[in-house]
Structure formats: structure tokens, C-alpha cells
Amino acid sequence: MFAHGDRLTRRDLETISDERHRYELVDGTLLVSPSPRPLHQRVVARLLAALTPVCPADCEVLPAPVDVVLDEFTVLIPDVVVGRRETFTERALVGVPVLAVEVVSPSSRHIDHHLKPARLAAAGCPYYWVVEPTEPTLSCFRLVDGGYVLDAEATGEQMARLDRPYRLDLCPAELVSSH
Template sequence: MVVVPMFAHGDRLTRRDLETISDERRRYELLDGTLLVSPSPRPLHQRVVARLLAALTPVCPADCEVLPAPVDVVLDEYTVMIPDVVVGRRDTFTERALVGVPVLAVEVISPSSRHIDTHLKPARLAEARCPYYWVIDPRAPGIRCFRLDGSEYTLDAEATGEEVARLELPYRLDLSPADLVSSY
């Protein structure tokens, strides 16, 4: 049975409130106490996630781990995000979540999440000092890889279609957006 509790209008929600929701058909996140609800991802979205996992896992250092959503990333009591792909230090993962700042957070843009993934989440992750944030648009297809520079993200690499984004940090990696979306 799906249980979505009633919350009073205007209440700032917490991590504890989020844990009372048992609906597994949608993704529930908190951004500064505001509840964000996303539908389950589509096959194209999941294809990109799977290909990205396959590319990142071999280059991930032993003290880190690469995981797909849903993994809660708890930045504070009022902010719990679920990046599509997250790389975190092994010592920041608990049995329930990654508690603290990830090394890399990746979002695969869906039509319903474009504003959240390109504005709200990167702003909050930059504030938390997440060193790397990537955004992949499977419909373009395109990838934009950002690195934290001071308090803001700067573009490290970008590619569209069959172009290749050549990355040195956080890992040495070449990514082609066309390869991430191809069904072969």
C-alpha cells in the first residue's frame, strides 16, 4: 500500500518527514525543506544511467563508490537529494544513505526536471561544496561537466552528439553523448 502522509501547507519538511513516505513509484526529494516529486524514469533515461555507470565504475578509486539512483544524498536535515548517479567516498555511505557531500553528482535531464537539474540542484550542491556536477540531456544528446571553482560551478567539458568530452577530473574519462543514448 502506498502511504504519502499529509503535510501542512507551508511547512518546511525534514529528512524524518521524507522517511515516512512509502511510495516507490515516484522519487521524493527535499530541497531546503521543499518536497520535490518526480515520476519514475523512462528507458532512455535509464539507458544513459547504465552506460554512465559502466564508464565510471572502472575508473573510480578504491576509496569511492559509484551508485545509481535511488540513493539518498543527505546534505542536511532539510535537503535530501537523489542524483541519477552519485560517486561518494565509501566512508560517507551509511546503510540508508550517503550522508554528506558527494564527490560527483550526475543528473540526466527529463522534461519535468530540466529547471531543477540545471538550476536548483547545482546551486544547492555548490553551496554544499560538491566538487563535480554533470548534466546529461539524452534528447539533444549532450553532456555538460562542471567543476566547483570557489563557490560556483565552471564548465570543465562539454559535448553534443558524437563529440567527445575529454575529462581529467575527477577521473580520466572520455564520454560521447551519442554513445550514452545509443540502443546499439
């Protein structure tokens, strides 16, 4: 499809028509992820249900797949993204999200803990959350001096009481519960 060694761009990414996988770019390198599992999607649905009521009118909460275009060579797809309404186009969120959330899968662990937060921090995304569904754990980071610092964390039945970016209480066990 693409010549070996080429640095891919946002336009190259838009030519891919396979909908069975998630395709992202980090510095021109293509990342391919399998479709998410039910546990993963359960967490995404619960996060959407929790975030939507507290999201201000000038922002919108959306689940993947929504392209977040940070630059011509970096297009990420967070599992949940909160963006200012004016940054959404018909095809993508172009610019920096307010909040990006990743639900970790075995195949995405390194990407979700290292690659994505590094790129989002460099772009100036103020908030980044990571959910580990198997433990379950919620780690909420905020941008300070160009890097993410842990703002809140909860495991199992513990409650994460958040004040930013929105006032919200989240329990990791409730995010993964099938009830």
C-alpha cells in the first residue's frame, strides 16, 4: 500500500478503507490496532455516560474512532476524546483535545502509557486518563510544565474524586462491571 520507509501523512491515512482495525500515525509511522473487546467497550460506554452530563456546552465527548489530528504526521484515536466544538471538523478533531482517555488493552499497553501521552503532552493536551480494565485502575494525569503529573488515581472499589477538567466521581470497578 505504501512504499517501505516512507513517512506517512494524514492524507495517506485517509486512503485506508479497512474498518476492521484502528489506524493511527505517530511521527509518520503507522500504528495498527485490532478492534476492541467487549470489556474495553464497556469501559468506554461508562466513561461516555459519566463525562457527557458534566461536559460544558462548548465541548463534546465522543468515543473512538475519532481522528485527533495533532499535525500532518501524528493522528491519534483516543478511546474517548473531549474537544472544543470549534475544533471538530466533518472528518476529525483538528488540534488539541481537552481530555484524551485510553482504555488499555494487552496490545496497546506501551502505546497508551508512553507514545500517546508523550505526543499529547507535546501538543499541549491538558488532561490524559488511562484505564486499566483488568485491575481495574483509573489514573488521571494533568499537564504541568510540558509533562503529565498524576492528579488522581483509584483502584478497584476506590473512588477517584476529580475536580478537573470536570467535577466528577469515578469508581474503576463500576467502569468494568457487567451489571
